[in-house]
Amino acid sequence: MMGSGGMVVLDETDCMVNISKFFLEFTQSESCGKCVPCRLGTKRLLEILTRITEGEGKEGDIELLQTLAEDVRDSSLCGLGMSAPNPVLSTIKYFRHEYEAHIKNKKCPAKVCNKLLTFFIREDLCVGCGMCARACPVNAISGEKKQPHKVDNAACIQCGSCFDACKFSAVLKE
Numbered sequence: 459m460m461g462s463g464g465m466v467v468l469d470e471t472d473c474m475v476n477i478s479k480f481f482l483e484f485t486q487s488e489s490c491g492k493c494v495p496c497r498l499g500t501k502r503l504l505e506i507l508t509r510i511t512e513g514e515g516k517e518g519d520i521e522l523l524q525t526l527a528e529d530v531r532d533s534s535l536c537g538l539g540m541s542a543p544n545p546v547l548s549t550i551k552y553f554r555h556e557y558e559a560h561i562k563n564k565k566c567p568a569k570v571c572n573k574l575l576t577f578f579i580r581e582d583l584c585v586g587c588g589m590c591a592r593a594c595p596v597n598a599i600s601g602e603k604k605q606p607h608k609v610d611n612a613a614c615i616q617c618g619s620c621f622d623a624c625k626f627s628a629v630l631k632e
Contacts, residue, residue, distance in 0.1 A: 472555040473570035475560050478545040479507040485542035496539030499530035503546055522549055523557075541618040572616040575631045581606035583628035593623035597630035623631075 468477065486500040506523055509515055527543030527550075534540045550557060554590055559565050566574040579590065579599070584606040591599040598614040601607030609620065609629075621629045 471568055471570070473511075473566050473568040474549040474556045475507065475566075476568075476570050478549045479504065479511055480505060481545040482542065484499075488538060488541075489542075490536070490538075493533075493535040493539060495530045495533040496536065496542065496572065499526060499534070500539070500542050502526060503530065503543065507546070507619055510557065510560050510567075511571045513564050513571070519561055520550060520554065520557050526597060546572050567632045572618045575616055575618075576610050577614055577616065577618070577620060578611075578630055578632065579609055579624075580630060583626050585626055585628075587625070589623045589625065590620035590629055593601055593619040595619060607626050 466477070468474075481499055482504045486504050487597075489500055490495050491497040503523060503526055506519055506526075510519060523546055527546040531540055531543045531547070534542070553624050556567055559567050560571065560574065564574055569575060584601075586600070586601060586604040586606060588603060588607070591597070591601065595617060596613055596615050598610045599620055600610065606628075618631075621631060623629075
């Protein structure tokens with residue numbers, strides 16, 4: 459499904475757009491650069507996927523990805539270039555709804571793409587330890603010790619540090 463002759467097992471907690479981006483990061487970095495379709499095509503595909511996962515996707519991006527991926531596949535000179543677009547093509551074919559959610563709704567259904575998430579703290583689970591506040595690089599979390607904390611979404615940069623730091627699963631992504 460994802461590459462050339464390999465199989466990857468995933469579940470609903472994996473973002474297919476982000477997975478496609480991950481594979482393209484690898485192939486783009488491994489491209490020898492000798493043929494233009496592979497060198498520039500994979501770079502452009504990666505730029506578009508990055509934009510989509512950061513919440514800046516536009517109408518028409520899916521069609522652009524598909525056309526560009528087919529062009530790269532059909533005109534590259536080596537096996538890497540011919541197989542590099544496979545993750546994009548297969549995820550669009552089988553998981554188009556995830557691309558649409560990223561672009562139209564500005565949401566990541568798998569809750570993986572941080573720039574498309576809102577972080578909040580469940581007051582009933584927060585013990586007020588302050589770990590989330592200390593982890594936040596922009597001081598977007600406030601609260602007194604041993605009292606529930608709150609996320610200032612206007613200041614939040616969606617880095618996910620608070621989510622990773624909370625030992626009580628009080629920080630949630632939406």
